[in-house]
Amino acid sequence: MSTAVTQKRSFGAVLWDYLTTVDHKKIAHLYLFGGGLFFILGGLEALVIRIQLMQPQNDFVSAGLYNEMLTMHGTTMIFLAAMPLILGLMNAAVPLQIGARDVAFPFLNSLGFWLFMFGGLILNCSWFLGGAPDAGWTAYAPLSTTSPGHGVDFYVIGLQIAGAGTLIGGINFLVTIINMRAPGMTYMRMPLFTWSSFITSVLILFAFPALTIGLFLLMFDRMFGSAFFDVSLGGNEIIWEHLFWIFGHPEVYILILPLFGVFSDLFSTFAKKRLFGYTAMVFATMLIAFLGFMVWAHHMFTVGLGPVANSIFAIATMAIAVPTGIKIFNWLATMWGGQIKINSAMLWALGFIPTFTIGGMTGVMVASVVADYQYHDTYFVVAHFHYVIVGGTIFGIFAGLHYWWPKMFGRILNEKLGYLTFWTFFIGFHLTFFIQHFLGLMGMPRRYWVYLEGSGLDTGNLISSIGAFFMAFGVIVFFYNIVYTAVKGEKAVDDPWDGRTLEWATASPPEHYNFKQVPLVRGLDPLWVEKTEGKGTMTPAEPLGDIHMPNGSFLPFLMSLGLFIAGFGFIYHMDYNWAYILLFGGMAMLLGCMLTRSLKDDLGHHIPKEELEREAD
């Protein structure tokens, strides 16, 4: 019904709806749209990199532009593609999985999205305003503090704004999962995706502030003449490395853990078995998250921290392999004895296991300090983290999208195109990155604009570049699939996969209040419990009554826009006086909106019982 209404509405009305929405399902759409957009950009940057490295001493792009490409590829993929796509999936599924009508802070949820979006926009504006950041996504000082032009300024401001959005999102999900669970949904009955989203949110909460401070220090050094990283005034550039990796390593787990949750849900759904070792899976996830904070210096083995620090961090790093191994074996055991149904969603999950295992293996290898003296900052490491982040995160996002697409949009993604996407991407991926392990060991450092002729690196790089085009093809097919599905796709039933968790107990797509009556949860995999007991539907936990829902608001958009404007003010205030107008104007806009929000009561609205009854007919 809702789709029919949507189609009749004018474009302007739909746009306004999305600009002001606080509905987690629409915010999920926005996150997926924004993340998808930046994923394409990051992918194009990757292609430029691979074309440049296709042959020795190539001059497809200049050295300076190449550094901009590699910086923006990394930054975009991590902060502007992977993070929002994950947050998109979390928004789409978590409230439904716990039987909630919305998130705890719908307004902040929207604010988080718009901050991310405007942060991403400001970062990408740099391409048109004198050059993108060029100091690598790690932006090591003093290269980043001395980088000429405004590129790194855009990096600092863009990430600061986007990072604030992510932090808000993290707090929102923490409170949502703690306070908004349906009756009977105890912690140890939560689906693994909800669990991993919860733990990820804890990581976001404690990791992102380190980045915030790092970026502030970098910003102060670049824009306000401070001396944190200026050696001549007593500064110390290693502080940046520490702050960055205190954030950066948990960030890796922020990127991977939610997808572990997706895979857990998928394996159990498509094998028709409950997750093997549920408790162990939950605690393994917690352990990974906890250890994730103890290992940041393994990115700094060559910095010269000394053998004691290096050894401690090496052992802590190796320890992470244990809970990760538990997870891999538990997944296999989940499928063991089941009846495995393979479709495009499951295909990604199955492709993930060998791929991610390779990434994990090389992870243990790079944890061995002295071996890492060879791997560090070479293509071996490039291969390693792509096996983890693409093989884990991106595969997981694809899996999650195929899995929840019917729930989100009411249509099932085309299976044939799904298979095509998977196979081209999967093969392309291994072609691109497997060989890079060896390239690294054969003497190719990462972030190299050219490699010299006769270095023995030609064949490997050529293979790698060819693989990249396979991956690009796969992604194009996926986007074609989206369009195809929107136009001609098969309509989805409420529960297309014979699901086990609560999201499959409501309509596809759900009404904006998710559940007319909040369901009563009677065990792990609540819907499955009802199915095995022959009922097949959830028992309501409350009588039909008025539903309280939050009001939409345009303020999050305006607040983020204010910061966006102020961001330009910060970047240009050293050069032009007019930039102060932007700076103060933007900040005034932000604070004005905050005051409005704070002082104007917003009590939400009620959907009366009568209306709900009418809809039922």
Next chain:
Amino acid sequence: MSDHSLNPEVMPNEPEKATLEGKNKFLGFWFFLGGETVLFACLFGTYIALRNSAAGGPTENELFGLELVFLMTILLLTSSLTSVYAVYHMKNNNFKKMQLWLGITALLGFGFLACELYEFTHYIHEYGFTFRSSAFGSAFYALVGFHGGHVTFGLTWLIALMIRNAKRGLNLYNAPKFYTFSLYWHFIDVVWVFIFTVVYLMGKVG
């Protein structure tokens, strides 16, 4: 939730947690403070790493005078106590007394801020010690200034709250707001205790 349910005849014992929104706000704010803790921890770490990097400029021992800092500590600690009184009166549904104690809290906060501004101008004019003079200077102003910024923000927040609710009194909608403010204010206070120890005492003694 109708207006009526937010203004019950008898205020519950913990008005800040009586509604789901209130509970969410309460919990969310605690998490926010958790993030803030990391924020300050990073600044403390940076400061400790750079406190001896004066690059020939004035050092901690030359700059800091404990008298003023002691006064500031007393002002802020007392303001924390007065905000406790305010919350106490909130729980007793005594709006006027709550406003009064919040007012005193604000005054003490302004006193603290004035001292801090005086301290900074003193360093700048007497010693030429600025944000740009050395890595130590940068780290000092970043840490202490960041805290000062938090105080300023807190005061703005407090005054906005007090004015907005001056006429309508306490209800279940604004009780969580007052309560989260008091949490924030205690947090700032705790951070100051650490600044006092790490920056001033260790700078003078260590």
Next chain:
Amino acid sequence: MKGWMGKSRIFFLLSLLALLLAGCGKENLSALKPEGYGAETSMDLIILTAVIMLFVFAVVLLVYTIVLVRFRKKKGDKEFVPKQVEGNKTLETIWTIIPIVLLLIIAVPTVIATFDLADKSQAEEHLNVEVTGNQYWWHFNYEGKKIQTSQDLYIPVGEKVYLNMKSSDVIHSFWVPSISGKMDVNPTNVNTMFIKANEEGVYYGKCAELCGPSHSLMDFKVIAVSQEEFDQWVNDMQNVDPKAKPGSTVAQEGKTLFQENNCMGCHAIGSSPAQVAPNLTNFGDRTKIAGVLEPTKENLVKWIMDPESIKEGNKMTGKYPDVSKEEAGKIAEYLMQLQPSDITPEDAKENNK
């Protein structure tokens, strides 16, 4: 299912085949062909970890294949509800304990090697070289010997040489893959590492930390020669007379131009503490010009006329008046004949076979 396992295996094999074609990379550049103490230590650990990890991978893959072959719903299979298993304490304990044991097997030699390579107790008995990383070149100061070179680091074979490394600008990383793993070169502190080459040879060195546009062109060489040859080289280098008249008149004119154009403002010839720009004392013996060009006169002229076109962002561009091609040729002639020592990279190469 066979289909897709088969497909991925084909690609696996294809990439392995390509590897075989390329061998293990180029001699004296590849970490897979270790010829020094550090690189061998690393290689041992690489092999150890790789073998253990491949074992783990084999186990995972085995279970994975069985799962997919046995439990996949094939066409025509009847739908059934599998037994809902909660878990299995014994199994879960097994796959917790075994990885811990495997990791301990890796951890112990890792820690031993880490302390071994960080050992500086013998530094004073050996040759110490102060290494300075600059955008985009390397400077070497032989401590206590009054010898400075740039780009080419001569060392005696079979001897530990301690490198005390610091950067003059941004972070660099010193890496000679076939001799030793890398260590960062930071602006704030001095990092010390040692290298020891087992065989004579010219080893390729790379900067491994992004340091600006020409990061990929910041190459250098480590030239390991026999102890006698090294001693002779030291002797020759210490007795360089920077004022010596070049043999040919063209070179003589080049020298005058070199001085007139203020090249000496940055470049030193002969022993000098100056390190604004590469020390050119033995420029004629360099393996490469600017780290990347073949050492021919044409290339040098090209470099002098327009260094920016070769190394983007280098610090030489714009620091001196424009020179004509003819003048550049004369300067090149002068620089190419700066060959104070009979010991050249050739000596290392000949013995290498």
